[in-house]
Amino acid sequence: MSQKPLRGLRIVDLTHVWAGPLGTRMLGDLGADIVKVEAPLARGPALSPPGGVGVFAGGEPGTEPWNRQSVTIKLNRSKRGICIDLKSSQGKDTLLELVRVADVVIENFSARAMNNLGLGYEVLSDANPQIIYVAMPGFGSYGPYSALAAFGPSVEPMTGVGALLGYSKDQPRNSAMALVDAVAGVSAAAAVVTAVNRRSETGRGAKVELSLHEAGISLFGEFLVDSQLGAQHTPIGNAHPRYAPHGIYPALGEDQWIAIACPDQACWIALRDEAGLWTGVEQFDEPSHRLAHRPALDKKLSEWTREQNKHELEQRLQAAGIPAGAVNTAPDVLEDAHLKERGYWVDQALDGQPTVRYPGLAIKLNQKERSVGRPAPKFGEHNREVLQEWLGSTTAEVDELIAQGVLLDRPPG
Amino acid sequence: MTTRVLEIGGLAAGFCGRLYRHAGADVVRVDHAVPDAWVSERALDVFLHEGKRRVASADATLIRQLAEHADVLIAEGSPQSLAKLGWYELSSPAIRVAITPFGLTGPYKDWQATGSVLLAMGGYSYLMGDPDQAPLNLPGHYVQYQSGQHAYVAACALQYEGEGNQTADVSMWEVVLSLSQFTTVMWTSNRQIRQRHGSDFGLLYPISMFPCADGWFHVNVVPTFWGAFTHMLGMPELETDSRFAESSDRVLNRDLLDQIIRERLGSKTKAEIMRLGEEARVPTGILLELHEVLADEHLAVRDFWQDVGGVRCPKLAYRIIDR
Numbered sequence: 001m002s003q004k005p006l007r008g009l010r011i012v013d014l015t016h017v018w019a020g021p022l023g024t025r026m027l028g029d030l031g032a033d034i035v036k037v038e039a040p041l042a043r044g045p046a047l048s049p050p051g052g053v054g055v056f057a058g059g060e061p062g063t064e065p066w067n068r069q070s071v072t073i074k075l076n077r078s079k080r081g082i083c084i085d086l087k088s089s090q091g092k093d094t095l096l097e098l099v100r101v102a103d104v105v106i107e108n109f110s111a112r113a114m115n116n117l118g119l120g121y122e123v124l125s126d127a128n129p130q131i132i133y134v135a136m137p138g139f140g141s142y143g144p145y146s147a148l149a150a151f152g153p154s155v156e157p158m159t160g161v162g163a164l165l166g167y168s169k170d171q172p173r174n175s176a177m178a179l180v181d182a183v184a185g186v187s188a189a190a191a192v193v194t195a196v197n198r199r200s201e202t203g204r205g206a207k208v209e210l211s212l213h214e215a216g217i218s219l220f221g222e223f224l225v226d227s228q229l230g231a232q233h234t235p236i237g238n239a240h241p242r243y244a245p246h247g248i249y250p251a252l253g254e255d256q257w258i259a260i261a262c263p264d265q266a267c268w269i270a271l272r273d274e275a276g277l278w279t280g281v282e283q284f285d286e287p288s289h290r291l292a293h294r295p296a297l298d299k300k301l302s303e304w305t306r307e308q309n310k311h312e313l314e315q316r317l318q319a320a321g322i323p324a325g326a327v328n329t330a331p332d333v334l335e336d337a338h339l340k341e342r343g344y345w346v347d348q349a350l351d352g353q354p355t356v357r358y359p360g361l362a363i364k365l366n367q368k369e370r371s372v373g374r375p376a377p378k379f380g381e382h383n384r385e386v387l388q389e390w391l392g393s394t395t396a397e398v399d400e401l402i403a404q405g406v407l408l409d410r411p412p413g
Numbered sequence: 414m415t416t417r418v419l420e421i422g423g424l425a426a427g428f429c430g431r432l433y434r435h436a437g438a439d440v441v442r443v444d445h446a447v448p449d450a451w452v453s454e455r456a457l458d459v460f461l462h463e464g465k466r467r468v469a470s471a472d473a474t475l476i477r478q479l480a481e482h483a484d485v486l487i488a489e490g491s492p493q494s495l496a497k498l499g500w501y502e503l504s505s506p507a508i509r510v511a512i513t514p515f516g517l518t519g520p521y522k523d524w525q526a527t528g529s530v531l532l533a534m535g536g537y538s539y540l541m542g543d544p545d546q547a548p549l550n551l552p553g554h555y556v557q558y559q560s561g562q563h564a565y566v567a568a569c570a571l572q573y574e575g576e577g578n579q580t581a582d583v584s585m586w587e588v589v590l591s592l593s594q595f596t597t598v599m600w601t602s603n604r605q606i607r608q609r610h611g612s613d614f615g616l617l618y619p620i621s622m623f624p625c626a627d628g629w630f631h632v633n634v635v636p637t638f639w640g641a642f643t644h645m646l647g648m649p650e651l652e653t654d655s656r657f658a659e660s661s662d663r664v665l666n667r668d669l670l671d672q673i674i675r676e677r678l679g680s681k682t683k684a685e686i687m688r689l690g691e692e693a694r695v696p697t698g699i700l701l702e703l704h705e706v707l708a709d710e711h712l713a714v715r716d717f718w719q720d721v722g723g724v725r726c727p728k729l730a731y732r733i734i735d736r
Contacts, residue, residue: 005574018594030570055595055602070598125736134731138696143711148691153620154633154698158709162622162629162700164552167542172700173549174612174622174631177540182592184730186562191731193569194436198733200573201414210731214717217706219558221727226456227703228724233452238529238550241451246529248538248547257548259533263449267525323525325534327548330600330607333536333590338521344587356601362560362587363567364516366580 004031005365009196010390011104012037012095013079018178019152019212020108020136021075022185027192028078029361029372035102035386036081036377037095043069043379045413058354066379066411067350073376074358077348081377082386083408086117090406095119096127097391103199104192108136111146121207130205132195136188140211152178152212159216160224166235173235180216187215244290245271248327249302251310257327258310260301260317270320275304348375380409415439416572417506419479420465421498422489423448424554425512425585427461428561429487429568434464435729441479445471445498446490449527451553459721473499481505485568487512492522507577510564516584526585528556535589536596543611559592560585617660618667622700623674630678630686633696636660645693646677 009032013024016038028034043066056068085091096119099105105124107114114120114135121133135141138150156162156179157172166172191208199205217224223233233241238259240246245268246261262268265287272278272285277300283289290297305313310326317324326332334357339345342364349355364370383402387393401407416438420430423446430440442465450457468479476498480486486503488495489512495501503509511517514526529550532538542549560583567581595616599605607615612631614620619642622631634642639660643651651657651673656666663670678686683699690697701709707725712718718725 005570005579007574009573022592026566030566055599055605057598057602059602059604070602071595074598121736129736139711140715143714145711149638149694149696151633151635151696153614154631154696156698157622157629157631157700158698158706160701160703160706161551162631163702163706165541165549167546167549172612172622172629173542175541175551176610176612176614176620177537177594179551179555182594183559186559186566186592187730189566190432190562190569191733193566193573194432194731195733197569197572198436205736207734207736208731209734214712214715214727215730217712217717218727218730219555220553222452222456222460223553224703224707225459225724225726226452228707229453229455231453231456233552233703235552238547240529246527248529248533248550250547257533257538259530259538259550261449261527261529263527318521318524321525323527323530325526325530327533327538328536329539330536330597333534334597334600338515338519339587339590342516342519342584342587344584344590357597358601359591359593359597360587362563362584362591364582364584365567365571367518367582 006030006032009033009104010102011035011106011192012098012102014105014107014109015136016042016108017181018075019181019184020106020188022182023188023192024106025075025078026186026189026361030363034079035098035382035390036076036079038081038083038379040083040085040408040412042083043072043411046411047413057350057356062353064378068353070356073348073350073356076376077346077358078373079377080374080382080386081380082383083380085406085408086119088404088406090401090404092118094387094401094406096124099124099131100128101390102128102131103196104132104134106134106136106188106192110149111137111139111141125205128205130199130203132192132199132205132208134188134191134195134208134210136184136210136212138212140209140214145213150212152181155180155212156216158213159220161216161220164220164223164233164235167237169234171235180212183219184210184212184215187218239294242291243287244294245297245301247298249298249305251305251313251326252308256310258305258313259325259327260305261323263323267322270322271317274317274320274322275301277301277304343370346372350375350378379411380407383407383409416485417441417483418485418487419443419483419506420487421445421471421476422512424450424461424557425561425564426487426489427457428558429512429564430465431461432562432565432729433485440465441483442467443471443476443479444469446494459724459726463721463726471498473497477503484508485572486510487564487568489513492517504578508568508571508579510568510581510583512560512564512583512585514585516587517582528554531556531586531589535586536593537589540596540607540609542609544609548609556585556589560588563588618663619670619674624679625686626680626682628683629700630683631698631700632690638695639663641693641695645689645695646673648673648677
């Protein structure tokens with residue numbers, strides 16, 4: 001058994017979509033005992049599971065497509081999974097039994113969903129006064145926006161990011177990748193470890209509230225501070241407000257690109273010499289001149305980069321001490337030698353399914369080989385195991401809950 | 414007992430220290446390099462370093478002495494610069510976290526990086542921006558601050574464990590890679606490279622940003638919200654219109670749907686669109702300029718701002734509320 005730092009920390013995980021499962025995956029990779037509690041239709045009905053972005057591991061849906069959704073598998077490793085019908089009274093009772101022996105409950109439903117189920121913080125903390133309850137509603141549980149329906153992409157422009165990201169002030173863009181979910185997910189992991197360490201000192205449970213909205217603002221908040229100090233910030237494409245060159249430049253081939261930055265004079269001199277450009281144009285050695293003549297600088301640099309392979313140029317510029325990196329796609333990184341040597345990727349297969357490579361945990365402890373936890377659970381895979389281990393339920397008691405439809409291991413429909 | 418944190422280095426360590434400060438730790442920061450920042454030094458002081466004590470020297474002997482009195486060390490830099498600071502000889506404090514661009518080991522460990530370079534290498538840039546223009550990078554310090562959060566999670570997890578002499582190696586490139594949405598699975602499952610589509614999500618429609626009378630708005634119409642969205646448009650008949658009834662139909666006929674959205678909502682103000690979105694229960698957002706975020710009533714009601722010398726600074730993403 002590997003000795004991971006959060007071993008023994010019991011987390012009831014009611015999260016879904018991206019932000020919540022991302023946060024609990026981090027905690028699971030660090031050793032927490034995560035029990036993912038899914039609703040009966042969390043993975044869609046059995047006979048018509050959702051398609052769309054739910055691409056299937058190995059490319060095929062197989063006979064149990066609800067167990068092969070790649071995103072679900074990617075986000076839910078290092079967890080066990082159970083399915084409880086929380087709309088039934090026995091389902092609620094079962095969840096409360098789990099909460100009584102857990103350390104943390106985490107959910108990212110809408111602000112009113114848990115109260116509507118009769119499972120709000122008051123109820124959970126009555127069951128276990130030391131419980132740490134983490135709620136992740138889009139705009140928080142109170143305030144004028146709290147009732148708004150929220151997903152990461154629609155929350156993003158309300159955080160100030162929309163006023164910063166884009167080609168120009170007239171061409172703002174959305175990241176189109178649910179950026180604030182990624183922020184909120186990592187923030188949720190930070191919130192949990194903060195709260196459990198606090199409880200270790202005080203003995204007190206607590207409610208932790210984390211809104212997607214505030215998570216986004218908190219990560220880009222320095223621009224809000226700077227604007228109060230007189231700075232003007234608007235979208236400026238790939239430029240940097242304080243130095244040049246800084247951008248994404250074309251490389252050889254269709255839609256191939258490389259990022260190059262010269263944050264200091266040493267980098268500039270190295271780039272100037274490596275590219276063999278600007279010979280006899282000494283004024284570009286002056287940082288303020290480069291900033292003032294950024295379009296001309298970028299044009300000339302682009303003419304040079306567009307004739308070169310992005311990976312070869314990356315290697316060459318890095319060898320010269322210049323921050324540069326190819327604009328990578330998935331196949332570029334999945335076989336990368338550096339990442340392989342560091343043991344970053346996680347290769348996992350569920351029963352009878354092909355092995356697939358997934359992103360790993362970006363934390364390496366004690367320079368030891370990384371080992372994350374078990375593959376993502378199949379739907380309801382650990383119903384019996386978790387109830388017996390956490391609650392001491394007998395086989396007959398679990399059988400009864402299955403017979404009543406309170407526990408499921410196959411989606412209805 | 415108050416946790417003593419020694420923070421060395423740039424923006425990522427600074428963000429980690431910010432999280433520790435808000436948790437009540439005693440944070441001492443050693444400034445050893447000028448950060449590659451998008452905002453003024455004063456803004457960074459307010460945002461990252463409020464309440465920390467600061468030391469300007471990066472002398473290895475001093476750092477070792479400070480480290481002996483700390484519980485947690487967060488050090489950011491290149492592996493070479495950390496070596497100069499004595500990282501590899503340190504045996505205290507018990508918890509030591511290094512944040513480097515590419516990790517402490519591996520063929521690229523001495524490569525140079527900025528946030529923009531790491532976003533590019535990590536697969537973010539390729540997805541952002543228009544298909545007929547250069548990919549876009551995020552402004553600011555997303556990579557550094559997400560890495561700072563990772564360092565914080567690692568350090569707190571090791572504190573929770575409570576067993577001495579532990580280290581963590583946080584690679585900023587790996588942080589970006591670990592926060593991908595569909596990038597790798599679309600390739601490993603379907604041999605598809607996810608493309609960029611401007612502000613469109615691309616895989617479903619409409620999940621995008623649109624112009625309106627006084628700015629821009631965003632709607633996130635995943636399939637379960639299609640019916641509600643037709644009411645927001647004031648065209649409930651579209652719900653069963655064969656051109657749009659199924660999710661795949663809406664993707665196929667996106668240009669037509671785009672035109673309808675612009676016609677129905679483009680002349681309305683952001684406030685009107687928010688009201689329509691709220692009434693129809695459609696996930697809706699409006700593009701707020703920075704001054705609008707600062708004046709936002711919702712954030713004021715939620716007491717989100719911390720006053721730092723007369724400047725409003727965001728609090729953390731999370732708040733802990735006693736029972």
